[in-house]
Amino acid sequence: MLSSGALRAHLLAARLAGPVATSREESLRSYRLFSARDPRVTLGLDPEWGWGERDLLRLMADKCGVSEDPAYRFGPDVIDPELTLSALDAFAARLGEAAGRRAPVLLGTGHPHRLLGFYAALADALSAAGCLVLTPAQGRCVDITTRFGVRTYNLDYVRGVALVREPGVEGAGCETGAHTHSPLPIRVALEGVVDGGWPLPELVVGDHGWVCGAGQLGIEAIGLADTDDPALFVGEAEGRVSVAVPLDDGVRSDYYRPLTRYVLNRACLSQ
Incomplete structure (x- = not known):
């Protein structure tokens, strides 16, 4: 079993936490756009509270460990690995609870090139535990x-994980897809759930608009988020996202494998 200490060391070595590739400029720009309710960064969330840039900076310092100093405007951003570990434990607990009651689940990612393997391993484990892994509306068009x-x-699924891909891409079902922040794919998927007579998901697992879009509709959602994705942390603060895990969401896909092992062990889902 991977210990917390070993995973902490990996988070820092792989730059999943500590100084990360996401720049301070990118993060501050996202906070500025979010405070203006720009849909490119609200990700389907309709915040209930007024969130100014300083409010967001304080929130992200608390949730991620970024510097709260507004004068720090250039250079790398920072994620506190202890906050990542704590959030991963909460993330695993939610997975374990869903598995324990064999809840229907939906997994989706806007980062298929980086995070598909992470989510696919979770989908496999949840399915083995008796959960229905939903794959509704496959092939349906999504205008973004x-x-x-x-x-x-087009909405597609790879190993039980939803993603979108451009029409006409060769080899549907292969491990490629488009990067997107949009909440529209989760809305299309949920329409497919209703149209197909499937049970609604009791848990949505993912990132970007998959998490915020589900949380906005009152569905429990957990996911991963970088320092320039304040929407998930706002959703968590307002009670519409159950868990937001702070980490760099753009490193090499194999760097997430230790996180997979850690989460599945903590959730008692290791096979």
Whole structure:
């Protein structure tokens, strides 16, 4: 079993925590846009409270460990590994609870190139524990506004994990997909749940709009978030996201494997 100390060392060595690749400039820009309710960073969340830039900076210092000093504006951002470990424990506890009651679950990612393997391992373990891993609305179109205009994607599933891919991409089912922050894919998936007569998910696991979009609709949601993703932490503060795990969400995919082992062990889902 991977110990907390060993995982802490890995988090720092892989730059999943500690000084991370996400820059302070990127984070502050996201806080500024979030305070203006820009949908590119609210990720489907409709905040109940007024969140100014200073409020967000204090929140992210508390939840992630970033510097609370507004004068620090350039350089790498920082994630406290102890906060990551604590959140991973809470994340694992939620997975274990869902597995214990064999709850229907939905997993989705806007970071398929980096995080698909992490979520797929969770999907496999939850399925083995008797959970229904939902895969509704496969192939359905999702129109997402990007900086290039409105683009149409198709909802797809790889090893039980939802993602979107561009139409006509060769090899549907292969481990590729588009990066997206949009909450529209989770909405399309939930429409598919209703249309297909499936049970609604009791837990959504993922990132970006998958988590915030589900939480906004009152579905329990847990996920991973970087220092420039304040929406998940706001959702957690307001009670609509159960757990937001602070870590760099853009490192090499194999660097997340120790996190997978740690979470599955903590959730008593190791096979």
